[in-house]
Amino acid sequence: MLPEDVESDLSRVLYSEAEIKDKLRELARQIEADYEGRDLLLIAVLKGAVMVMADLARELHRDVEIDFMAVSSYGASTHSSGVVRIVKDLDIDLAGRNVLIVEDIIDSGLTLDWLRHNLQSRNPASLEICALLRKPTAAKVDIDAKYLGFDIPNEFVVGYGLDYAERYRNLRSIGILAPHVYS
Numbered sequence: 450m451l452p453e454d455v456e457s458d459l460s461r462v463l464y465s466e467a468e469i470k471d472k473l474r475e476l477a478r479q480i481e482a483d484y485e486g487r488d489l490l491l492i493a494v495l496k497g498a499v500m501v502m503a504d505l506a507r508e509l510h511r512d513v514e515i516d517f518m519a520v521s522s523y524g525a526s527t528h529s530s531g532v533v534r535i536v537k538d539l540d541i542d543l544a545g546r547n548v549l550i551v552e553d554i555i556d557s558g559l560t561l562d563w564l565r566h567n568l569q570s571r572n573p574a575s576l577e578i579c580a581l582l583r584k585p586t587a588a589k590v591d592i593d594a595k596y597l598g599f600d601i602p603n604e605f606v607v608g609y610g611l612d613y614a615e616r617y618r619n620l621r622s623i624g625i626l627a628p629h630v631y632s
């Protein structure tokens with residue numbers, strides 16, 4: 450159920466709260482199997498990935514460490530500038546660690562392309578990506594995400610952490626933002 454004051458801002462709902470939860474549970478089972486017997490450090494990119502991080506971490510029936518990094522490339526626009534800026538760096542040293550980047554969306558791929566190179570230079574034992582959403586037809590660079598939730602059409606989506614001008618992040622579902630909101 451969408452809040453009444455948001456309903457007309459979405460042209461359609463793509464994934465409900467229950468569908469998102471089921472998908473994260475499925476990804477968590479794969480991650481548990483792949484990292485059995487190894488330490489695991491989850492790194493989320495603020496702010497969009499907070500919901501995925503909170504829910505995925507709790508779906509994992511094992512001990513993990515978590516850390517956050519804030520990078521920004523979108524601001525109040527619906528298109529990536531490609532310019533990535535570190536707003537907050539990690540607290541934990543990545544050397545020798547099994548690192549899993551947790552992201553909400555791969556759109557152009559520019560954010561994750563930059564992030565993967567940045568984190569790789571800190572010498573982790575392994576580095577993989579988990580992203581809830583991907584827009585295959587929007588890719589400007591190819592991102593190899595080992596754990597992927599849903600492929601979606603090339604439309605601007607909001608909810609479950611994803612914002613437009615900082616709004617809609619707290620929606621429990623994910624929907625396509627109606628063009629009248631931003632045009």
Ligand SMILES: O=P(O)(O)OC[C@H]1O[C@H](OP(=O)(O)OP(=O)(O)O)[C@H](O)[C@@H]1O
Binds near residue numbers: 556
């Ligand atoms: O694949 P890309 O085209 O680079 O887009 C994906 C990135 O854009 C969004 O972050 P944004 O920069 O809007 O910051 P936010 O997470 O604070 O909303 C999103 O959360 C991803 O991190």
Ligand SMILES: [Mg+2]
Binds near residue numbers: 497
């Ligand atoms: Mg954003």
